[in-house]
Amino acid sequence: MADLISLPALPDDERVLLLLGLLSAQERHGYEINDFISRQLGCVIDLKKATAYQLLDRLEQHALIASHPAQHGARPTRKVYRLTEAGHAHFLELLKARLAHEEVLILPGSVSLIFCEHLPAAERLMAAQERLAQLEARVAMQERLLELPGLPQSMKRPKTRLLALTRADLEWLRGWVGELERGEVAP
Amino acid sequence: MADLISLPALPDDERVLLLLGLLSAQERHGYEINDFISRQLGCVIDLKKATAYQLLDRLEQHALIASHPAQHGARPTRKVYRLTEAGHAHFLELLKARLAHEEVLILPGSVSLIFCEHLPAAERLMAAQERLAQLEARVAMQERLLELPGLPQSMKRPKTRLLALTRADLEWLRGWVGELERGEVAP
DNA sequence: CTCTAATTGGTCAATCTTGACTATTCAATA
DNA sequence: TATTGAATAGTCAAGATTGACCAATTAGAG
Structure with a gap:
């Protein structure tokens, strides 16, 4: 019924x-x-x-x-x-x-990567470096949070996962900023 | 005005x-x-x-x-x-x-990791293995999409980034499923 | 003792989002 | 040559979301 x-x-x-x-x-x-x-x-x-x-x-x-x-x-x-x-x-x-069920990841901040060639090379590089600095700070913060005593195992799991992905993002971004610095990207 | x-x-x-x-x-x-x-x-x-x-x-x-x-x-x-x-x-x-500006990542699928101890070990392991299989398939799919000819550099960037993070997720998940298989996790 | 700021505990109107729907056209199949 | 299915081009009402707000209590500074 x-x-x-x-x-x-x-x-x-x-x-x-x-x-x-x-x-x-x-x-x-x-x-x-x-x-x-x-x-x-x-x-x-x-x-x-x-x-x-x-x-x-x-x-x-x-x-x-x-x-x-x-x-x-x-x-x-x-x-x-x-x-x-x-x-x-x-x-x-x-x-x-x-x-x-593994959800699809949708990464925020990707759209700007598509269009970044529209910026002058200098501005683009500065923006990317600023982003890199923020991401480095975030990774450091997440590492600190994980070391906080008293965090139960169950809470640690999602945070370890997040740290793993954030580190991967950092690695990816370092690679790209490296290319930009070496001028390997089109104007 | x-x-x-x-x-x-x-x-x-x-x-x-x-x-x-x-x-x-x-x-x-x-x-x-x-x-x-x-x-x-x-x-x-x-x-x-x-x-x-x-x-x-x-x-x-x-x-x-x-x-x-x-x-x-x-x-x-x-x-x-x-x-x-x-x-x-x-x-x-x-x-x-x-x-x-680097956006904060929010990873879907993390909440179930917090509470997974509430499931009986057998069910938990099966669920995690299924998730792993899905994630492996997704990585393979993303690799194929990237190799598709004619993808402009600008479109490649966000997809390479996504692949990097998805691979990191896969690595993390493999590690955790490994622990589960070896029975290293509390009931 | 008074004043300020933070905490407690929550509600609401205005905005945002989206599944479902409309309606026509084209292509291919039987 | 019907008939079915996909593509074209959107719209809309119902439900979801959230920034802003309210009102009381407690803590702490001076």
């Missing part, structure tokens, strides 16, 4: 997996979730506060999570969420599916 | 750069642009047809591009766009800015 009031389907994506996963370990309220994401997972996923709140509502409508209001001192009431049984099952299914 | 009718600002992003860049070489109509993007640039940028049409409208409202209607046989009238002078200037500015 079809639902009389049919909810828009849930997106089958990483953000759902993330919220369910965070709730599978323990109950949390919205603010807590957002705080964790912005502090620990900023480099792993891009999920804005407002999107997260809206998605939590949606997950609750789909009965994958349930909430109860909680008063904490004189603060505004919080909604504390927990995973339902259906939510736990969905979490495991989605996890298996997304672990098995 | 502020605009009486203020247009929403243009996004300062790669899609604008792409459209301006494509029009900087020659006049094109919307369908042609979308066709080119979906055929040649599917792996470089994610820009849907409807978004592109809407963005072309917007660019025209901002007077960065101009259009004239063109009849072609008995086909529906097309709008043929060309870059204005302002558009050309904006293109060069944006190009310089985006070439100099």
Whole structure:
């Protein structure tokens, strides 16, 4: 029997997996979730506060999570969420599916590489060198973050992966800037 | 003097750069642009047809591009766009800015890595192996695409970059699957 | 004790995105 | 010579996203 009031389907994506996963370990309220994401997972996923709140509502409508209001001192009431049984099952299914599926990478910053010949050689070289400096700084930062003590293995995995790819990007960029410096690229 | 009718600002992003860049070489109509993007640039940028049409409208409202209607046989009238002078200037500015700026990479597929311990070891290993197979196939595909004759240098650049990062991803994944196979990961 | 800044906890209107749809034309096949 | 399928050329409404905003509380400086 079809639902009389049919909810828009849930997106089958990483953000759902993330919220369910965070709730599978323990109950949390919205603010807590957002705080964790912005502090620990900023480099792993891009999920804005407002999107997260809206998605939590949606997950609750789909009965994958349930909430109860909680008063904490004189603060505004919080909604504390927990995973339902259906939510736990969905979490495991989605996890298996997304672990098995390699997403296509779309690299930001590629379009400028296509058109860079439109810039005068001097400007192009300066821009590329600035980009290189930024990327070197980013790699250094990521290395430092990984060495931070107390990072659990599960969090380390995506960050190690990111570092591997960022290093590869750096290597690629060094090669290209080298070509530019040696003037091997058309005007 | 502020605009009486203020247009929403243009996004300062790669899609604008792409459209301006494509029009900087020659006049094109919307369908042609979308066709080119979906055929040649599917792996470089994610820009849907409807978004592109809407963005072309917007660019025209901002007077960065101009259009004239063109009849072609008995086909529906097309709008043929060309870059204005302002558009050309904006293109060069944006190009310089985006070439100099290294965007943060956000890797899809990382969230499942965080929670993978929630899966039974056998399922986890199978999923990871399937992912590995997909990634190997993708690398092979990208290598083939790069060897296709007639690919101009400018198009080769983003694709070489993508291949470098995809290979790094493959290496990382091989390492992790190796650990899983040797049972080096917690239950 | 007062003032400021940061944190807590969240909502909302305006904008952006996209799957689905329209409608015609051309090419090839049966 | 119907008929089917692909290419041409876009449009639109429904849903997704987010920057900006609100309002209270607590911490810390002076």
